[in-house]
Amino acid sequence: MEKVISIGKQNFASLRENDYFFVDKSLFIKSWWENGDDITLITRPRRFGKTLNMSMLESFFSNKYAERQDLFEGLLIWKEEKYRELQGTWPLIFLSFAAVKAAKLEDAKIQIKQQITRVYEENRYLLEGNILSENEKREYVNVTMYMGDAEAAAALNNMSMYLARYWRKNTIILLDEYDTPMQEAYIHGYWQEFTDFVRGLFNATFKTNPYLERAVMTGITRVSKESIFSDLNNLQVVTTTSDLYADCFGFTEEEVFAALDDFGLKKNRELVRQWYDGFIFGKHRDIYNPWSITNYLKEKKIKPYWASTSSNTLIGKLIRMASAEIKEKMEDLINGKEILVSFDEQMVFEQLDHNENAIWSLLLASGYLKAETVEYRGIILKPWYRLCITNLETAGMFNEMFRGWFELSESDYGRFIKAFMLGDLEAMNYYMNKISLTTFSYFDVGKEDSESTEPERFYHGFVLGLMAEQAESYEIRSNRESGFGRYDIMMIPHDYRQNPAIIIEFKVCNRMQKETMEQAVQSALRQIKDQNYETELLAIGIPKERIRHYGFAFNGKKVLIGQN
Template identity: 25%
Template sequence: MNQPALKKYPVGIQTFSKIREGDYLYIDKTEYVYRMTHTNSVYMFLSRPRRFGKSLLTSTLHAYFEGRKELFEGLAVEKLETEWTQYPVLHFDMSLGKHMDKDALTRYLHNLLQNNEIRLGIAAREAQDTNIRLTNLIMDAYAKYGRQVVVLIDEYDAPVLDVVHEDRDLPALRNVMRNFYSPLKACDPYLRYVFLTGITKFSQLSIFSELNNIQNISMTKEYAAICGITEEEMRTQMDADLDVFADKLDTTKENLLDKLKSYYDGYHFTWPSPDIYNPYSLMNAFGEGELNSYWFGSGTPTYLIEMLRKYQVAPQQIGGRKVRQENFDVPIERMTNVTPLLYQSGYLTIKDYAAFAQLYTLDIPNREVRLGLMSNLIQNYVPDTEPVGTLLGLMAEQLHNDNMDEALHFLQTFLSTVPYTDNTDYEGHYQQVLYIIFSLMGYYVDVEVHTATGRVDVVMRTAHTLYIIEVKLNKSAAEAMQQIDLKHYDERFALCGLPVVKVGVNFDSERHTIREWTIDNGINGSLL
């Protein structure tokens, strides 16, 4: 069939003018731009995960405040704006200010200031301190153009984010940034609008300690969908794209939507909120015509893995958290556990809210993030991760055919050949290994599942079967199965709608693999 002509997908493009002039697909967010700039608040802050559209939103604000009306033809703001006043705009992109010491960071800030001076045609006044130079720039721009100045700061926290887990470098870098941002309050009479984006909140950066009138719109319901793509936006603004994509995968549009939802949907930054799709992953998926791990594959921040280690968070402990807002929407420097970082970085999102208890349920957003997390965490359990992909394929094939016995044979062989890792002398280590392996295969898996008589070590569900798995270390598979039977664990899942299969597994701490297992269909396996 003849396919309609589609716009190009703006993969990696974060400049509004380039998208509009290059006839790329643009999901219209300009109604939000008008709303943001026509409130009583002059200072606004938005937190969203990386690659979630913050830079594009900032660029859109830049074009709007420069009065570039031609770029907004056909968009929502065209019907709302009547004046299109031109303001001098200072635009600071902090995303490249990473992995620097304080001297390099100071030079980087001077370079950003110089770029803005050149763009606005303002002669630089001699100033060694970045805050003085920024003050001069704001006042000189105000004097030259006769209008208040707009300041846009994108990824304000980038220079300090990668050292948030360190005590050595963070204070010095934080002081450099605090000094740079300090003029924003003093220059208030000269400012029309100030907008800052970032991933996290830092309590001791001056934008939060001094700008006490800054409006944080990160969890404001009216801005819930300001970044990302909603299903309604996809169905209306990408309807033809869905048809083409479905044809590529030889499936129906509704089946494709189900897959896209499973992989890339599920984000909520307030409650209630529409489902938000990851825009970076979605654009890549449509552009490539494949469902892959794009957001996570674009780079896992070092600080995330380091903080999970620092707070000793086991893989199965990442999701399923019930917390109050003050326990996750807090400045990173005040956090006492890893929850705020996981939420603000996009690895957890809001899944529910109990108004009476004022408790939010935070969980992993979708399949892409879950698989990405497990892929990174498995190296803590299996140092040589290269053969893992083959193992997952072999095990998945067997479990698809309800052959748990052969799947455990593959896992046993694999574990017996990988290098030794530390901390393998407790049952929880092997429970975590099973959790990660089953998660990487895309199955539902949970650990320490409560029943009326105890807790099941591992519950795993495939399309056809629910498995109850009891793990022992240096004991016997028979003891594991006996515990399942004595405590009647299977009764807890009698109404699940799937056949329930009981599995007892015994690991060997000396050989670091499965010694033996027994399955309630009479199949037994052991280490040769």
């Protein structure tokens, strides 16, 4: 009989009590304990089992579960006699910042203080008897969501001391989704002030805490040491490119295929692999996204389950407003190619507006891209990452993101595409000018001369949008030989009898030469002819009469399209 799949349940004890579908990752407990690291930071993409594994650690180590050996019976960890003796023997603090999402600094602080207050409420038994002094009891009851920043910073350190005194054992601390408020702080513009607060909290909790046994933190990104971990010298960081714990988060192919067999879906192995495989953690390949696999097992339908669970606001903004070079690399990725880039895996949020390569760190950590290889070059062993899109599901996520860029002029964009495919030049000009007026500044980063950067940024956004819109009908190639003004797009139809082949050349009017838009259009069309761009299409059997030429001329936000 198939086990019931409970979607979204992240409580380990509840899963085990109800005998719901569960992939045994209990040997993570042994690996982590035997590594002996004081503080471990593990980064993995969202929905990859971070919270469930943290809940499992809590159920295993916390003395609140001292009588719950039944939760682990039958699991791999229970075969280890030593670990049977460890289960349920430690005081433990478990917090989550997953819900700390605020548009204002003070609201974010209050939400974190609420999490700390909850820990105090759960341990009010400490107020009984003489374990705490009268002064400590007064401090205890003053821990509320409205306490000051200094009191909040010290609160977890104090709780560790109280628990250690009561249980005569140092405290284990688990902090899940530590970086969620960091991203919110960056998006909403209070990053610097917020990191000052968090740095104090982390320093008191993890650095100057003699009552800390060990700690685990999880998140999506590795926030830079300088931002919030500057005082932590005892931090073991495990990223997606680390070998440590590589198979502890996400499902291995062996685990996925066993589940498919159990649910009568063995024949769909290859389809599931194409859609949901592809994640690489360290040297461990063929890691599957658990959220999509569990949803697929339940619904038995291929859908973009994981890609649909996030708005991708930050990533979309960074790519949209990025330079031509970043967008060119995105074009290569969408076309199934690999890119070679160098970046620091640490997320320096305050540098995102200045160091564009930080986008690759965010895309890798988020799981949208995978590192096929990592090479360390030169005397300083600078890391170079060979990246590609993870799988079909994440490719679909990018396509939806690029389509979404034109939502400001969605109806006009749709009408332009329709006119474009019909060859209606008058309608193309009308709707493209409406689109450019609406969206030019949307693609402009606003830090360079807009007259020179807007057309180029818009052009690359347009190419990516076109790729997303016409991916089912066309292979779209962007020829980038000599910088903007000589770019072209070649749209190769999968079936030329249904859709024509299209060559597009873009030009910006040369203001120094007082070039008119009509002259720029004719220059673009001449280039298509003079450079024999048709040759490639003719060579693969597309008749000349099924090839269209378009020249696009830009003058500020005005566009003129011509055809020959």
